[in-house]
Amino acid sequence: MINKRVVVFVSTLSFSQNTTAGYNRIINYAKALAIHSTTVILFSFYGNFNDIKDLEKISDNIYRIKEKIKAKGSYLKFIFSLNRIKKYLKNYNTCFILYPTSKFGADIIFLIIFKIFSSNKIFLEINELRRAYPKNRYPERTLYFKFLRIIKNLIDIFFYKILEYSSSFYNGILVISTNLYSYYSKYNKKILLIPILIDFTEKKNNNLSSVKDSFNIGFFGTVSFRKEGIENILLVIKNLNRKDINTKLFLYGPISNVEYEYFQEWLKKEDMTNKIFYNGILKHDVVLDEMQKMDLLILPRPHNQQTKYGFSTKLAEYLISGVPVLVTDVSDNSKYIQDGINGYIVHDITPAGFEKKIIEILKNYEKTKYKITQEAYNTAKKYFDYRLYAETLNKFLFD
Structure with missing residues (x-):
């Protein structure tokens, strides 16, 4: 009707x-x-x-x-x-x-x-x-x-x-x-x-698993090395593991043929095939489940025209996942994310800046993760x- x-x-x-x-x-x-x-x-x-x-x-x-x-x-x-x-x-x-x-x-x-x-x-x-x-x-x-x-x-x-x-x-x-x-x-x-908008009928995980053999970082969205800043994070994961900080990166989402070829070549060249993984496109009804397997969700967008005017819709999903969020200081992110309160924000959008922030997060992860994810959920509920x-x-x- x-x-x-x-x-x-x-x-x-x-x-x-x-x-x-x-x-x-x-x-x-x-x-x-x-x-x-x-x-x-x-x-x-x-x-x-x-x-x-x-x-x-x-x-x-x-x-x-x-x-x-x-x-x-x-x-x-x-x-x-x-x-x-x-x-x-x-x-x-x-x-x-x-x-x-x-x-x-x-x-x-x-x-x-x-x-x-x-x-x-x-x-x-x-x-x-x-x-x-x-x-x-x-x-x-x-x-x-x-x-x-x-x-x-x-x-x-x-x-x-x-x-x-x-x-x-x-x-x-x-x-x-x-x-x-x-x-x-x-x-x-x-x-x-x-x-950005979210449907709060989606489930939320209140039982965060502890970090075990590796600290798992997840990215969900279009896997674009230029627009999304994935290149910076590849270097960060490589550097962290060279320092014996066992960190893994899991990428989910569409990727162009050109970028996929570049990505595979880079993994082999840097010997990172056992630390960085591309897992393809997920059905919408399983995205949240995959997010909740991570220890940190990341939006590493650099400064460019698209990130200046855009606002990643994935952030709303991140905030209700029950997993801490790390974003860069682009577009409207800093309007909603307060560093160390309801998530983490990087102002120095370079591999060194990301590396420093992730090491900082790891030091207090177990003590702060529950409070931060609760505040993140409240932020999404209030605004999105x-x-x-x-x-x-x-x-x-x-x-």
């Missing part, structure tokens, strides 16, 4: 069996809206809407457009399908929210056809991709591919600049960080900051529970 108020999330993300940070953020938005009896429909570039039978219920008041397995998607199908759902919802109080990704062609088409030409109520969710995507790709190894990458980056930057200016055409903007709020306020005066933003989000979209 569709209620009087409807929000349609439009994205080039797939909403079928998706475990990305973007998908989880949209789902938490949807849950917040659904609390106030707003119907939410997730519309993917890879879906196809013809009639009500194409709506698949996810939970109360939340639906998604059915997607064919391994569907490639096309711009033409995307336009016609969106137009059909717009006509179907013409008697409802409907607004659309565009969640952008790197497929900026779909974003431009959506804005021109469904806003500029037909005045629909359309909002934009801004993430750090809009400020930094072309700049944070991993460098190519050969001169020819480096040249092609430079040309593609220049083209992407041009289109991203167009998208940046076009944000003034939307009815409003949603952002995840204070830096994005400050930057995009000059383009659109109706703007709402909603930080999606229910906190249910009323604000509904009013922003419909008032």
